[in-house]
Amino acid sequence: MRTTTAASTSQHESEAIAREAQKNPSRFVYPDDELIEKPFNWAQMRRLFAYMRPYKRQLLPALIVLIIVDTLTKLSIPFLISYAIDSAIAPSNGMDPSLRMLYIVAGTVLGLYIVQWAANTYRIKFMSMIGQRIIYDLRADLFKHIQTLSFRFYDKRPAGSVLVRITNDVNSLQDLFTNGAINVLVDLLQLAGIVIILMFLNVKLAIAVMITVPIMFVVSTRLRRHIRMAWQDVRIKQSRINSHLNEAIQGMRVTQAYAQEQENMKFFDKMNRINKASFDRASMMNQTFSPIIEVTSAIGGFILFWYGSHLIQVGAITVGILFAFAQYVGNFWEPINRLGTMYSQMLIAMASSERIFEFMDEKPNVDENKESKQLPVVKGDIQLDNVVFEYEAGRPAIRNISFDVEAGQSIALVGHTGSGKTTIISLISRFYDPTEGRVLVDGHDIREVQLNSLRTQIGIVMQDTFIFSGTIRDNIRFGRLDATDEEVEAAARSVHAHEFIEKLPMGYDTEVQERGSALSMGQRQLLSFARALLADPRILILDEATASIDTDTEIKIQHALKTLLKGRTSFIIAHRLSTIRDCDRIIVLNQGVIQEQGSHDQLMDKQGTYYGLVAAQFKYM
Numbered sequence: 001m002r003t004t005t006a007a008s009t010s011q012h013e014s015e016a017i018a019r020e021a022q023k024n025p026s027r028f029v030y031p032d033d034e035l036i037e038k039p040f041n042w043a044q045m046r047r048l049f050a051y052m053r054p055y056k057r058q059l060l061p062a063l064i065v066l067i068i069v070d071t072l073t074k075l076s077i078p079f080l081i082s083y084a085i086d087s088a089i090a091p092s093n094g095m096d097p098s099l100r101m102l103y104i105v106a107g108t109v110l111g112l113y114i115v116q117w118a119a120n121t122y123r124i125k126f127m128s129m130i131g132q133r134i135i136y137d138l139r140a141d142l143f144k145h146i147q148t149l150s151f152r153f154y155d156k157r158p159a160g161s162v163l164v165r166i167t168n169d170v171n172s173l174q175d176l177f178t179n180g181a182i183n184v185l186v187d188l189l190q191l192a193g194i195v196i197i198l199m200f201l202n203v204k205l206a207i208a209v210m211i212t213v214p215i216m217f218v219v220s221t222r223l224r225r226h227i228r229m230a231w232q233d234v235r236i237k238q239s240r241i242n243s244h245l246n247e248a249i250q251g252m253r254v255t256q257a258y259a260q261e262q263e264n265m266k267f268f269d270k271m272n273r274i275n276k277a278s279f280d281r282a283s284m285m286n287q288t289f290s291p292i293i294e295v296t297s298a299i300g301g302f303i304l305f306w307y308g309s310h311l312i313q314v315g316a317i318t319v320g321i322l323f324a325f326a327q328y329v330g331n332f333w334e335p336i337n338r339l340g341t342m343y344s345q346m347l348i349a350m351a352s353s354e355r356i357f358e359f360m361d362e363k364p365n366v367d368e369n370k371e372s373k374q375l376p377v378v379k380g381d382i383q384l385d386n387v388v389f390e391y392e393a394g395r396p397a398i399r400n401i402s403f404d405v406e407a408g409q410s411i412a413l414v415g416h417t418g419s420g421k422t423t424i425i426s427l428i429s430r431f432y433d434p435t436e437g438r439v440l441v442d443g444h445d446i447r448e449v450q451l452n453s454l455r456t457q458i459g460i461v462m463q464d465t466f467i468f469s470g471t472i473r474d475n476i477r478f479g480r481l482d483a484t485d486e487e488v489e490a491a492a493r494s495v496h497a498h499e500f501i502e503k504l505p506m507g508y509d510t511e512v513q514e515r516g517s518a519l520s521m522g523q524r525q526l527l528s529f530a531r532a533l534l535a536d537p538r539i540l541i542l543d544e545a546t547a548s549i550d551t552d553t554e555i556k557i558q559h560a561l562k563t564l565l566k567g568r569t570s571f572i573i574a575h576r577l578s579t580i581r582d583c584d585r586i587i588v589l590n591q592g593v594i595q596e597q598g599s600h601d602q603l604m605d606k607q608g609t610y611y612g613l614v615a616a617q618f619k620y621m
């Protein structure tokens, strides 16, 4: 009954969500969240199990010992008991019952149980240790890889959906590695052992009790696909919740400022309920495995005792053999049941590993190859040669941009919002590759040099300065990790950050929270100036970097900027045009093309777009 209720509730909700999704698609649909249906994939399993390879040496001997101990004890105990029944309790050959023999067998069985218990305890401990290491490796690999992925990758995906793959998807593989993998071997071996022994004891009875196995196999095979799909659906719902949570937490200030908490809660609640319904459905399907096994084992038990007692009556088997059969058949369902659980675990692992490997196979759009050479220390000449760039195919953000910048020059990029300023500096930093044309630094096409050697020579100060959790000192030192404390302080002094840092409770050792929420925008900006100065790059990019600094600080910083820019090629994007007056050249962009360029005075004389922008700013001052 419950299945129907949960399923119909979920369907009802899904329809409601789908209707809302049509009205507001961007909040629901993430491009990588479509249900991917692929057949059970051995290549993928092999790839996953390749993570066990480094531990092969530790794993193999322990595995062999454990398998032997566990399987042998499980297989020999019923045999011993059956022997005790037939030769010590109720001898079928007319001899007297032997109490001594009974004690010996009972003692041996007890000993075997103890050995089995010890082997199992060791197996669990050992596997959980190895399993944790494998998960650690997998997570490290994934993180290492996503760090190499380009801006295009992150443009397409919400941060939460990336997060969920590193956390949830990797976690869901834990069970597979800590319990599953090794159990499969033990269980398969035990099954084979039991079948052989049953056949050896009595072929007819063995066939009779195993008649139910093919029926069970067919039923469970049919269930497979549904279970796998259901678990994929759960992951998708979870990914959506996480993506939404991430967005909600980041946008909490805006939510509270607009008093939209209730609206947000309603939205979250809906997603949460859908997630729960999806989980209920999947786990319910999962649970159908056990009842199938139980019913089948009950039928098997009935056949055993019905046909077994008939065989005793006709003298084909002894009571001891029937007892051994009962024990073995009991032991037979146990591994099958576990294999069923294991199969579900594999299905979950399939869904998760599919998503993990999808990320791992994602190639960085901005890549280097074996021929990429180290960019030598540059002077700072920059050339854009007929550059076109499209974020989305067919919609160029910039078109046919060409300009030459000599080392040491300062260039301002000016233009209305969306005119392509940030795009140009993203191309110079090689966050993206041009769709057409080339970007050259000191005559080297930047696609042909190693990324690291390029980026270490470029310093970028963005408007939305990223402050990491850690001390103020750590944050400045992020520019150059081997800088001494004195160098950190000197950089801070040069950009007038030292004054406010000194006033903080612990000075340079003050801990700033993630994203520097306890610092003002202007203070964060000063920190990033110090960070850039410390890095001492040949090329410096300031993207709206002075926008959040008050006029008073700005005057101070203008001097600091002069020091910062001296001898470096620099690109400055500023809406506040007073800050770029002294630049060697001002490039005015309009809808992705260069409209005019020249010095401040030249452009003012020309009375074109730049003149219009300056006049407009004056008017509102």
Ligand SMILES: Nc1ncnc2c1ncn2[C@@H]1O[C@H](COP(=O)(O)OP(=O)(O)OP(=O)(O)O)[C@@H](O)[C@H]1O
Binding pocket: 155, 391, 392, 397, 415, 416, 417, 418, 419, 420, 421, 422, 423, 424
């Ligand atoms: N990640 C992106 N994906 C798709 N389109 C983008 C992306 N980033 C920018 N664009 C588009 O490219 C064009 C140029 O954007 P760009 O950010 O370079 O403008 P900008 O001059 O720096 O604007 P602003 O002054 O507002 O920062 C715009 O039309 C913008 O919508």
